[in-house]
Amino acid sequence: MAAVLVAVLLPLFMDPFTTISATNIFIYIVITLSWALFSGPTQYISIATAAFFGIGIYTSALAGELMPFPLVVCLGGFASFILALLVGLSTLRLKGMYFTIFTFGLSELIRHFVLWWEVVMTGTVGRWVVSIDPVPVYYTMLVILVVTISFCFFIGRSRYGLALRSIGQSEEAADHMGVNITAIKINVFAITAFFAGATGSTMATRWTYIDPSIAFNPLFSFMPVLMAIFGGIGSITGQIIGATVLTLLADFLLTEFPYYYMLIYGIILVVVILFLPSDVVGLWDSIKKRRQKELHENT
Amino acid sequence: MSFAFYCDIAFGGLVLGGLYALIAVGLSLQYGVARVLNVSHGEFIMLGAFATYSLYTFLGINPLLSLVITGPAIYFIAFLIHRTMFNRIRKTSPTIAAFEGNSLLASFGLLFIIQNIALLGWGPDIKGFHYLSGSLKLFGTTYAINRIVALALALIAGIAFYLFLLYTHLGKAIRAAAQDRDTAQLMGVNIHKVLGFCFGLGAFMAALAGFLISMIFEITPTMGLPYTIIAIIAVVLGGLGNILGSLIGGLILGIVGNVVMCFNPALSMVAYYIIFLLLILLRPAGILGKKT
Numbered sequence A: 001m002a003a004v005l006v007a008v009l010l011p012l013f014m015d016p017f018t019t020i021s022a023t024n025i026f027i028y029i030v031i032t033l034s035w036a037l038f039s040g041p042t043q044y045i046s047i048a049t050a051a052f053f054g055i056g057i058y059t060s061a062l063a064g065e066l067m068p069f070p071l072v073v074c075l076g077g078f079a080s081f082i083l084a085l086l087v088g089l090s091t092l093r094l095k096g097m098y099f100t101i102f103t104f105g106l107s108e109l110i111r112h113f114v115l116w117w118e119v120v121m122t123g124t125v126g127r128w129v130v131s132i133d134p135v136p137v138y139y140t141m142l143v144i145l146v147v148t149i150s151f152c153f154f155i156g157r158s159r160y161g162l163a164l165r166s167i168g169q170s171e172e173a174a175d176h177m178g179v180n181i182t183a184i185k186i187n188v189f190a191i192t193a194f195f196a197g198a199t200g201s202t203m204a205t206r207w208t209y210i211d212p213s214i215a216f217n218p219l220f221s222f223m224p225v226l227m228a229i230f231g232g233i234g235s236i237t238g239q240i241i242g243a244t245v246l247t248l249l250a251d252f253l254l255t256e257f258p259y260y261y262m263l264i265y266g267i268i269l270v271v272v273i274l275f276l277p278s279d280v281v282g283l284w285d286s287i288k289k290r291r292q293k294e295l296h297e298n299t
Numbered sequence B: 001m002s003f004a005f006y007c008d009i010a011f012g013g014l015v016l017g018g019l020y021a022l023i024a025v026g027l028s029l030q031y032g033v034a035r036v037l038n039v040s041h042g043e044f045i046m047l048g049a050f051a052t053y054s055l056y057t058f059l060g061i062n063p064l065l066s067l068v069i070t071g072p073a074i075y076f077i078a079f080l081i082h083r084t085m086f087n088r089i090r091k092t093s094p095t096i097a098a099f100e101g102n103s104l105l106a107s108f109g110l111l112f113i114i115q116n117i118a119l120l121g122w123g124p125d126i127k128g129f130h131y132l133s134g135s136l137k138l139f140g141t142t143y144a145i146n147r148i149v150a151l152a153l154a155l156i157a158g159i160a161f162y163l164f165l166l167y168t169h170l171g172k173a174i175r176a177a178a179q180d181r182d183t184a185q186l187m188g189v190n191i192h193k194v195l196g197f198c199f200g201l202g203a204f205m206a207a208l209a210g211f212l213i214s215m216i217f218e219i220t221p222t223m224g225l226p227y228t229i230i231a232i233i234a235v236v237l238g239g240l241g242n243i244l245g246s247l248i249g250g251l252i253l254g255i256v257g258n259v260v261m262c263f264n265p266a267l268s269m270v271a272y273y274i275i276f277l278l279l280i281l282l283r284p285a286g287i288l289g290k291k292t
Helices: A002-013 A016-042 A049-063 A069-090 A097-122 A134-157 A159-169 A171-176 A181-207 A219-231 A236-256 A261-275 A283-298 B003-033 B041-059 B063-092 B096-122 B145-167 B169-179 B181-186 B191-216 B224-238 B243-263 B265-282
Strands: B135-138 B141-144
Touching (some): A016 A236, A049 A219, A097 B096, A261 B063, B003 B041, B003 B169, B003 B243, B041 B063, B041 B096, B063 B191, B096 B224
Antiparallel strands (some): B135 B141
16 A cells, blocks of 8 residues: 555656656556466466557557547457457467467467558558657556556455466366366456556557557567566566566666667576576476475474 | 469469478477477578578678588587577476476577677678579579579478488487387487487578578568468478478468468468468367377
8 A cells, every 4th residue: 555655646756757667667567467367377378468468559549539548548458358358269279389379379460460451551550649648647557557466466365366276287177176267267368468458558658659560569478478487476576576677677778788688688588587496387386385385384 | 364474373382382391390390309499490590591691792602502511500509509508498397388388488588689699790781692593484484593493402401301300210219209208218219319409400401491591582680580480380280290291381381372472462471370370270280180
């Protein structure tokens, strides 16, 4: 609560640059949390975040002039929600690597399709987005952030969270225990897409110019994965810290070494995967084991 | 729509198909055997293309000759990467699924690293060179000589590789490892060596394809990812882990791609994805794979 209060009052004392950089951090926290909410416990590694994010961005570009900003954000989230629902319904049979490849193919397909559509139908590649002051954008992102964090928190402690984890450990066993795995997978996947889409809609107002390769940049699919692994899958606090640290690092690298930015990021990605004690799939298990060990030692 | 027009499409499709087949076989070796879904596969294609370009334009070395230098060099680089990176991931990952996830992410890191080093080294501009760019008239259609050479080389490489896989000791070890890694190990296959060799050979195939691409098309440091995606689609088309299937998958994809490209160039990538999404939804085991 205290943190929220500080965050609400912050723009009053901060210069615009800090507000924008704080908004940036919020964006990455939201997409990291929403990625990890589904892919962490279920072990279905999705790299479609860029698709949902980009759909939100395009909603903002198309509807930005037609309706008030908060409505645009909701609409962006809703569009992504629908897309994720369709993806969820069609990818039920896919497991493991196939799901991952499918999600990646999906975001690339949408990118190429939008590019083709823009070139053939509108004749230009890019679009303008209605620009909005940094402060309202900051507050919108703050609302989305608070909703996402509370959603992740409550899901993790509810029977849905338990069901998600049981899917990750053994889908068949979960099915036999009476968990409606299909409904849970699709619903959670679609809700996490809603957050990513709403974030995309908000982010678009800051860029003002977009084109398919900006909106569907595959980097937005990998950033949340990297940040979640870095911070720790299964721990909301860890993910928030991971996203914050890596966003600050990215901002620093982008301003100090613009030409080496992606190179350094690639090195960080490799180093994180090579040297962090846990991994995407195994991390959850090791945390659980450690907790059990602590419990044993305490009792 | 004359006979010559169809000849043209068919020939272009075969050239593209041959290239895609080589790329797909390379990825198939890396994913089917070494279990690394190497997203940086296209970067090795780019390295092969740029190495050929640089050796030809700056040192004047004949492209056909430079393959003798670049091929082994890229094989060695990839072998080292497997030894240092993917072996470590293999040792720290508890399950094969964990290894696949981690190595996928690590190879994305590799993609960013290789691509950006190339961007720093060669600059972002489109490059190309002329070699064997004459043409040959046959049955009323003109064929570019470099395309004929590329098709011939792709065919030779494909057949040579297939024979290698079928009849040599190492080829048999690779097929055994692709089918069942643990049993292969029990049968006395040095799995450690085979995995590294497969990863290196996959990169070698990529370099070979890159060399052929540099003779025909223009090249940029960011050209890799589309080829990687095409390779993934071709590998899924032929069935994961089925090396011969990848060869056929690549060929089919090249022919389809060339036909679509003749009617609407912007849609060829969309066509690949639609094939891919339909395939993965309707028949995930691939056109040659057994139903599971």
